[in-house]
Amino acid sequence: MSAKRKGITVSRQIMDDQLLHPQATGELTGLLNDLVVAGKIISAEVNMAGLADILGQSGRTNIQGEDVQKLDVFANQTIIRRMEQCGHVCVMASEEDDEIIQVLPGYEGNYAIAFDPLDGSTNIDVNVSIGTIFSIHKRISPSGQGSVEDLLQKGTQQVAAGYIIYGSSTVMVYTTGCGVHGFTLDPSVGEFFLSHPNIQVPVRSMYYSVNEAYADRWFDSTRNYINHLKRDGTGSGPYSLRYIGSLVADFHRNLIKGGVFLYTRDKTSGEKAEGKLRLLYEAAPLAMVVEQAGGRAITDDGRRILDIEPTSLHQRVPLIIGSKQDVDLAEKFLRGEM
Ligand code: AHM
Numbered sequence: 001m002s003a004k005r006k007g008i009t010v011s012r013q014i015m016d017d018q019l020l021h022p023q024a025t026g027e028l029t030g031l032l033n034d035l036v037v038a039g040k041i042i043s044a045e046v047n048m049a050g051l052a053d054i055l056g057q058s059g060r061t062n063i064q065g066e067d068v069q070k071l072d073v074f075a076n077q078t079i080i081r082r083m084e085q086c087g088h089v090c091v092m093a094s095e096e097d098d099e100i101i102q103v104l105p106g107y108e109g110n111y112a113i114a115f116d117p118l119d120g121s122t123n124i125d126v127n128v129s130i131g132t133i134f135s136i137h138k139r140i141s142p143s144g145q146g147s148v149e150d151l152l153q154k155g156t157q158q159v160a161a162g163y164i165i166y167g168s169s170t171v172m173v174y175t176t177g178c179g180v181h182g183f184t185l186d187p188s189v190g191e192f193f194l195s196h197p198n199i200q201v202p203v204r205s206m207y208y209s210v211n212e213a214y215a216d217r218w219f220d221s222t223r224n225y226i227n228h229l230k231r232d233g234t235g236s237g238p239y240s241l242r243y244i245g246s247l248v249a250d251f252h253r254n255l256i257k258g259g260v261f262l263y264t265r266d267k268t269s270g271e272k273a274e275g276k277l278r279l280l281y282e283a284a285p286l287a288m289v290v291e292q293a294g295g296r297a298i299t300d301d302g303r304r305i306l307d308i309e310p311t312s313l314h315q316r317v318p319l320i321i322g323s324k325q326d327v328d329l330a331e332k333f334l335r336g337e338m
């Protein structure tokens with residue numbers, strides 16, 4: 001990769017990606033570019049968080065006399081507003097909304113988008129990295145407003161996926177199935193520049209990410225795997241724990257540095273019986289990114305995340321994701337081979 005290429009903008013890269021797909025019409029390019037704009041707006045708001053008192057309750061007023069929204073509400077509305085009138089989307093699903101979201105009449109396009117507008121909600125108020133995760137499918141309904149079926153497609157059918165992380169800098173990572181690229185926002189010019197070309201997740205790591213507070217409730221396979229990593233690792237010494245509690249931030253660190261993230265089922269019944277994370281707008285898009293970067297993503301019974309047929313918008317799924325050899329090893333524990 002030449003030094004010149006390293007400075008290209010995300011919009012230019014998205015157009016270059018389009019050229020790799022001869023059948024492309026430019027619609028996906030337009031959609032992704034609108035998503036980039038949404039990311040910049042949310043990033044600006046996140047960066048103003050302490051100053052504008054935006055972290056207060058919805059309905060309060062900030063120092064400019066404007067209505068204050070919580071950041072997750074703001075992020076959700078920002079993405080919906082961009083997508084509903086961009087002309088390339090036919091239907092949306094958001095973590096914040098129980099039902100599908102329609103686009104403005106007359107603006108129906110050919111894609112369905114599912115998103116978590118601000119993942120890591122418990123970290124919003126405390127200046128810890130949070131992010132937007134997105135998953136895009138081509139519609140399967142014929143025309144007009146899209147339907148839930150356009151969203152309930154397998155991860156393998158995604159045409160693009162990625163995230164924007166609002167951290168020490170704002171970084172957008174995405175794939176259209178031709179590798180994974182990362183772009184860092186230069187706030188002085190308001191542009192994302194290529195900073196992480198052709199990301200490859202290290203094949204094995206020294207880090208595991210899991211909420212160890214739940215260890216007493218884990219099934220034996222999870223407990224034995226984590227104990228093995230703490231004791232022996234994968235041949236290069238004991239692993240260290242890194243857990244932020246924002247999936248997008250834990251994932252991003254593991255993508256760049258190597259690592260394995262787990263949110264598995266546990267023995268308690270109820271909500272956590274399928275883990276906590278959502279298939280459509282958390283697990284599936286990150287699974288596409290990690291596979292494109294050479295890693296793996298499976299459930300805690302060994303199914304490939306991307307092969308799961310969704311049955312509902314907000315379904316949960318147990319997730320083991322990260323460096324290939326780390327996930328391979330987890331799989332051996334799940335199968336009882338270790
Ligand atoms: P959210 O989408 O409401 O933020 O919830 C999902 C988050 C993930 O970002 C993170 O991995 C997980 O919840 C942390 O959960 P826990 O506090 O149980 O470890």
Ligand code: MG
Nearest residue numbers: 116119120282
């Ligand atoms: Mg989330």
